[in-house]
Amino acid sequence: MNRSVKPVPTNIMLASFASGVLLHIDRAPPWCLGVALAALIWHWLYSRGRLRPAATALRVIVTLALLAGIAATFRTFNGLSAGTAFLLVMGAAKLLETRTQRDVAVVATVSLVLVLAACLDRQSLLRLPLYLASGWTALATIAAIGGARTSTSAVRAFGAAGGALLLALPLAALCFVLVPRMQGALWSMPASERGQTGLADEMSPGSISELSVSEDIAFRARFEGAAPPVAQRYWRGPVLHDFDGYTWRRQAGTGATQQQPVPTSAPLRYHVLLEPTGRVYLFGIDSIASIQGRRNFRTFDGQILAALPVTETLAYDGVSYLQTRFDGALSTTGRRLDTQLPSGRNLRSIALARELRARATSDRQYSMMVLDYFRAAGFEYTLTPPLLDQDSVDDLIFNTRRGFCGHFASAYATLMRAAGVPARVVTGYLGGAWNPIGGYYAVRQSQAHAWTEIWIDGEGWVRVDPTAVVAPERVQQGGSELLARSGSALNSLFGDAGWLRDLRDSWDAANNWWQERIVKFNRSAQLDLLRRLGLEHIDYLGMALLLAGGAVLWGLMLWAVSMRGPRGTTPDALGRTWNRFLALLASRGIGIAAHEGPRAIAARAVARLPAAAADIGSFASRYEQLRFGTAEQSESAIRAMRAQLRRIARATTANRR
Amino acid sequence: MSALPAALAALDSIILGKSRALRLALSCLIARGHLLIEDVPGVGKTTLAHALAQVLGLSWQRVQFTSDLLPADILGVSVFDRATQKFEFRQGPVFTQLLLADEVNRASPRTQSALLEAMEEHQVSVDGVSHTLPDPFFVVATQNPHEQLGTYALPESQLDRFLMRIELGYPDPRHERVLLAEGDRRGLLARTAAAMTAAQLQQLQQEVTRVHVAPPLLDYVQQLVGSTRTRSDIRLGLSPRAAQGLVHAARAWALLEGRSAVLPDDVQAVWPAVALHRLEPRNAADRTHAQRERLVRAILEAVAVPR
Numbered sequence: 001m002n003r004s005v006k007p008v009p010t011n012i013m014l015a016s017f018a019s020g021v022l023l024h025i026d027r028a029p030p031w032c033l034g035v036a037l038a039a040l041i042w043h044w045l046y047s048r049g050r051l052r053p054a055a056t057a058l059r060v061i062v063t064l065a066l067l068a069g070i071a072a073t074f075r076t077f078n079g080l081s082a083g084t085a086f087l088l089v090m091g092a093a094k095l096l097e098t099r100t101q102r103d104v105a106v107v108a109t110v111s112l113v114l115v116l117a118a119c120l121d122r123q124s125l126l127r128l129p130l131y132l133a134s135g136w137t138a139l140a141t142i143a144a145i146g147g148a149r150t151s152t153s154a155v156r157a158f159g160a161a162g163g164a165l166l167l168a169l170p171l172a173a174l175c176f177v178l179v180p181r182m183q184g185a186l187w188s189m190p191a192s193e194r195g196q197t198g199l200a201d202e203m204s205p206g207s208i209s210e211l212s213v214s215e216d217i218a219f220r221a222r223f224e225g226a227a228p229p230v231a232q233r234y235w236r237g238p239v240l241h242d243f244d245g246y247t248w249r250r251q252a253g254t255g256a257t258q259q260q261p262v263p264t265s266a267p268l269r270y271h272v273l274l275e276p277t278g279r280v281y282l283f284g285i286d287s288i289a290s291i292q293g294r295r296n297f298r299t300f301d302g303q304i305l306a307a308l309p310v311t312e313t314l315a316y317d318g319v320s321y322l323q324t325r326f327d328g329a330l331s332t333t334g335r336r337l338d339t340q341l342p343s344g345r346n347l348r349s350i351a352l353a354r355e356l357r358a359r360a361t362s363d364r365q366y367s368m369m370v371l372d373y374f375r376a377a378g379f380e381y382t383l384t385p386p387l388l389d390q391d392s393v394d395d396l397i398f399n400t401r402r403g404f405c406g407h408f409a410s411a412y413a414t415l416m417r418a419a420g421v422p423a424r425v426v427t428g429y430l431g432g433a434w435n436p437i438g439g440y441y442a443v444r445q446s447q448a449h450a451w452t453e454i455w456i457d458g459e460g461w462v463r464v465d466p467t468a469v470v471a472p473e474r475v476q477q478g479g480s481e482l483l484a485r486s487g488s489a490l491n492s493l494f495g496d497a498g499w500l501r502d503l504r505d506s507w508d509a510a511n512n513w514w515q516e517r518i519v520k521f522n523r524s525a526q527l528d529l530l531r532r533l534g535l536e537h538i539d540y541l542g543m544a545l546l547l548a549g550g551a552v553l554w555g556l557m558l559w560a561v562s563m564r565g566p567r568g569t570t571p572d573a574l575g576r577t578w579n580r581f582l583a584l585l586a587s588r589g590i591g592i593a594a595h596e597g598p599r600a601i602a603a604r605a606v607a608r609l610p611a612a613a614a615d616i617g618s619f620a621s622r623y624e625q626l627r628f629g630t631a632e633q634s635e636s637a638i639r640a641m642r643a644q645l646r647r648i649a650r651a652t653t654a655n656r657r
Numbered sequence: 658m659s660a661l662p663a664a665l666a667a668l669d670s671i672i673l674g675k676s677r678a679l680r681l682a683l684s685c686l687i688a689r690g691h692l693l694i695e696d697v698p699g700v701g702k703t704t705l706a707h708a709l710a711q712v713l714g715l716s717w718q719r720v721q722f723t724s725d726l727l728p729a730d731i732l733g734v735s736v737f738d739r740a741t742q743k744f745e746f747r748q749g750p751v752f753t754q755l756l757l758a759d760e761v762n763r764a765s766p767r768t769q770s771a772l773l774e775a776m777e778e779h780q781v782s783v784d785g786v787s788h789t790l791p792d793p794f795f796v797v798a799t800q801n802p803h804e805q806l807g808t809y810a811l812p813e814s815q816l817d818r819f820l821m822r823i824e825l826g827y828p829d830p831r832h833e834r835v836l837l838a839e840g841d842r843r844g845l846l847a848r849t850a851a852a853m854t855a856a857q858l859q860q861l862q863q864e865v866t867r868v869h870v871a872p873p874l875l876d877y878v879q880q881l882v883g884s885t886r887t888r889s890d891i892r893l894g895l896s897p898r899a900a901q902g903l904v905h906a907a908r909a910w911a912l913l914e915g916r917s918a919v920l921p922d923d924v925q926a927v928w929p930a931v932a933l934h935r936l937e938p939r940n941a942a943d944r945t946h947a948q949r950e951r952l953v954r955a956i957l958e959a960v961a962v963p964r
Contacts, residue, residue, distance in 0.1 A: 009889065049942050154889060575964045594961035597922035627963075628871040629918035
């Protein structure tokens, strides 16, 4: 068996690979995880002497099979997912033949690259400690095998690796601040690899209430100046036109060009940090004038869509106007689009609409009458509405009378359309909870909302929120408080606990800081930081010079640290003189290991440098007496030794390398 | 001082080509330590013990350890004397200056521990009466590492009582040729005169304690010993007693080298003999002699000498 002299730090290595694999446990194909687990167990048993080394033929077969497995699963070796899985199974295969320290170094490196891949994949604050722990373990593995001075004790290895990480910190911070940022992330991944969360582009009864039990953050918003009141904070998202009697969908085809709103109030500016959704919708306060920060376009119905799906946290700036007016009339195609209803569905509602419309004098008065009807009909707002049948609006109005915002928006829009009033369902979020620690509004999935917009000739599109008449508190307070009363177990238990809210706010604020200041540290954030550091007019050359200067300073720091002896003491004059002698020997081609004693060193030096044998012998014995004997260290003794050193150097110039 | 080189020369002339092992053995004895010789039969273990006794001018006894050997066979027994109507203590072979315990691992643990107690206490207790052993008192024990059947391996706690463990190994061809040509060494042994008196030996032992040990050297010893306690591949590191022994053995070695202060080189010279039998590798596979040798060398190479 090919055993190295130094023992292999099996346990640290296995821990490092296992932690690297764990980072991908929810993304890698299950069979890859199985392979990794099997390899870990195999190597552990092997290291205990329970298994014999794997035969070469077996290793070749396993490697080929794993390659084939990756090819079959991904149909490519390219891309982050396939690359990570490939790395994972190859690391596992390496465990089958890991015997020497060199093999251990390979496994540790694979673990490090697994951490890097995880960093490219996801950058949430919650995962940062995992990445740190995993990277630290991999470095500890390398520390456990490297250098003559290191020992294989786990504590020491982790200590050495931690020290190295701390030493690297200044350089990392320097590079973070000064290395020029690319516009757009180099590592942005194709959207097909991501899941989709948040508001969808269709709405059926209950789809929003499913979302409402999620306390995940949808986005965070910071207003320039005063924030609008909660009842005005309608964050506009997908607009739905197609209704089949049960489900509302976005208009698939091209919409007719329509009138765009004209602002009649002061602009409202805000900054949004949108969590990844895997979709293209960008949210802004109704109605949105423009959004900057990501390539986007505006649809005919006033939605703002990003050019590419939002697969990682996105920061953008929005401008909105709380009050707008529309000039001109609705186009024929637009009117047709927003007044059509599925034939033969929700007939009782349609009859109700015709009856009410007949009593009204105008579309505007009709819309108010329907709201009054909703108010008087005794509808109940609930997160857990009963299931509705295919004629969902009829079922809601005449039968169950219990529903969530989506139900009422759907019913209201249907009643409007049935009377020939153009109406569309708008989904988005309402409200947002103020985070006093972070100084922003956190909008959660539980605040998802649906409302309607109707076209009134002469006024244009008007926002009507039927939920506001059924459950005014939903609009006045936002979703979370309502949730608490509707009896979610966790909320009823902790709903009023101040400390819990503080804790949540702090964590959320930390998350926001992490996303805004670290992960989204882009070119403009970098320039902003440099400006605040007083480097307003710095160019690339200046940054490069600063970086180089900082790197030199860092190198000096490393040098100073490495100059300290193994016990953290700097050598005294005698030690420095001896070290100079060792350096002289090195320059004469005589390498000295840290564990060699003075006698052994002197004997080798005399044998290799006979020209200075006498001086070397007496220099070494002086050193022995001063360092290990009873002789007192004195200036003159050191001076004499230095003179001897110079004589040795002169006598051996011929041996110089 | 001249007694030491003379003793070494005499030993060298009897055991050919084993200068390093002989130096270790001699430094072990002048450091007042007991010696364990581990090797296959027929390489001169008994001859070495005999030679040591002869050269140092010591009385010596040899006990062949067997599985039926009883503590009384070593320590002695109280016998009832009809004439005096009293119990009279008959001293066992342990009452000598140098006891050769041949194949110590063949005896039962009870007998082993009786011997080891005598080694530690320098006295034996029989029937409640303590009998002091002669001074100096050394035990040179031998064991055959390759024979496992019917032996009782010495436990770590007892191995720790031996300051050094050495092996002799086969002679090289040149020296083996001389051996073959000259015949029996026993005759030569009988003709060898003692190189020193008992008083001189005691004076040497005193001198060992006066060899200077500088603080940086103690740092080095502490680091060496400490590293055996933190390494993941060692189950049992070195004890403080082993650390003391290491310093003392290094002092004796320095004295043998003619120096009045201990150098790291001296520590390194005695390190394998002091450390190897005391270290317990974690993995059973590493408990072979070759692996232990690599281990003690690796520990030496992993600890930097103070500069």
